[in-house]
Amino acid sequence: MTLRTTLLAVMVAATATLAGADPRSWSHEWPDTDFTKTSVTNWGEILSGGPPKDGIPALDGPGFIPAARETRIGAREPVITVEIKGTKPRAYPIRYLTWHEIVNDTVAGVPIAVTFCPLCNSGITFDRRTRHGVLSFGVSGKLRNSDMVMYDRQTESWWQQALGEAIVGDLTGTTLKTLPTWMESWAQFKARNPDGLVMDQPAWSRSYGSNPYRNYDSSKRPFLYSGEMPPHGVPPLMRVVRVGDRAWPLSRFEGQREITEAGVTLTWSEGQASALDTGNINQGREVGNIRVRDGNGRDVAHDLMFAFAFHAFWPDGRWMLGR
Known part of the structure; x- marks a missing residue:
C-alpha cells in the first residue's frame, strides 16, 4: 500500500487515526521547534493529516527537459508556470506536486519554493530568501484549516502555505514574498512556450498522473x-x-x-x-x-x-x- 493510498483510506474513514493538536505530543518529533513562539491562538486548528514529517517528500533541485520532448503529460493537466526574466519559462506539473507538494528550486539565480496543497487547491510560488537567509522547505504532515503546514529545514519553524507566513517557532511572523506565477493547462503552456522547460518525472515510486x-x-x-x-x-x-x-x-x-x-x-x-x-x-x-x-x-x-x-x-x- 502506497503512502497516498493510506492517506486516502484515512480520508474515507475519517476516524481517530487523525490526532488533535497538542504541542507536548509533538516535541519528540520536533525537538528543535520552539512551540512557545507562535501566532496560533487555537491549537485545535492543527491536525495530523496522516503522514509523518517528510512522509510526503518535498523535492530539491529537480531535473528539467525541453517541453517539446515531454510525452507523458496530458494536454488538459494543470501545471504551475514560473516565468522569471533571464531564463526559459518552466512548468511544474501538478501530477508531481500532488505527491510531493513542495519543490525547492533555483531559477535564474532566484531560490524559489513551488507549492501545492491539494486539500485547498492552493498553488503558490514563494521566494525562499528572507532576512534570516535562504530557506528550504519540507512537508510537516500537519494541516491547519485543511491547509498544508510546511516547515523550514534551517530552524524547523512551521509555515502556513496559504499565507506564506511562519506560525510556529523561531521565525514566527516572518513572511515569504509571493511570486506572480499561475496554474494553466499543459497544452496552453507548451503552445505559448515551445522552447520552454518542464520538470522531469521524479525518481520516486508514485502513481504520477493519478x-x-x-x-x-x-x-x-x-x-x-x-x-x-x-x-x-x-x-x-x-x-x-x-x-x-x-x-x-x-x-x-x-x-x-x-x-x-x-x-x-x-x-x-x-x-x-x-x-x-x-x-x-x-x-x-x-x-x-x-x-x-x-x-x-x-x-x-x-x-x-x-x-x-x-x-x-x-x-x-x-x-x-x-x-
Whole structure:
C-alpha cells in the first residue's frame, strides 16, 4: 500500500487515526521547534493529516527537459508556470506536486519554493530568501484549516502555505514574498512556450498522473475542516481567485471571460482539467485557466484556492461577487 493510498483510506474513514493538536505530543518529533513562539491562538486548528514529517517528500533541485520532448503529460493537466526574466519559462506539473507538494528550486539565480496543497487547491510560488537567509522547505504532515503546514529545514519553524507566513517557532511572523506565477493547462503552456522547460518525472515510486483525492472538489464539505463555511452562499469547495485579501468566485466567469475590477484584470480560458475530480487528472472536469494582470499588463501574484480556505485565513476578506 502506497503512502497516498493510506492517506486516502484515512480520508474515507475519517476516524481517530487523525490526532488533535497538542504541542507536548509533538516535541519528540520536533525537538528543535520552539512551540512557545507562535501566532496560533487555537491549537485545535492543527491536525495530523496522516503522514509523518517528510512522509510526503518535498523535492530539491529537480531535473528539467525541453517541453517539446515531454510525452507523458496530458494536454488538459494543470501545471504551475514560473516565468522569471533571464531564463526559459518552466512548468511544474501538478501530477508531481500532488505527491510531493513542495519543490525547492533555483531559477535564474532566484531560490524559489513551488507549492501545492491539494486539500485547498492552493498553488503558490514563494521566494525562499528572507532576512534570516535562504530557506528550504519540507512537508510537516500537519494541516491547519485543511491547509498544508510546511516547515523550514534551517530552524524547523512551521509555515502556513496559504499565507506564506511562519506560525510556529523561531521565525514566527516572518513572511515569504509571493511570486506572480499561475496554474494553466499543459497544452496552453507548451503552445505559448515551445522552447520552454518542464520538470522531469521524479525518481520516486508514485502513481504520477493519478488523483488520490477522487471527487474531492465536488464534496459538500472539506476534509479536516471544522471552521465556518463561506458567506454569501458560496459553496465551500468552489474555486476562488484570491488577490491579496479579495476573492473572485469562478462562478463569476459564467457567461464572461474577462473581469476588470480593483485594479486587476482576470481572464478565463477553457482547457484545464480539475486535478481533484476523476482518478485520471487529465480526464477531470473543466475548470479553465486563469491569468491575473495589472493595468500595465504585468502578471499579478494570486492563488486559485477553495472558498472555505479563503474564508478561514481571510475572515474579513472582501468577496468580489459582482453585485
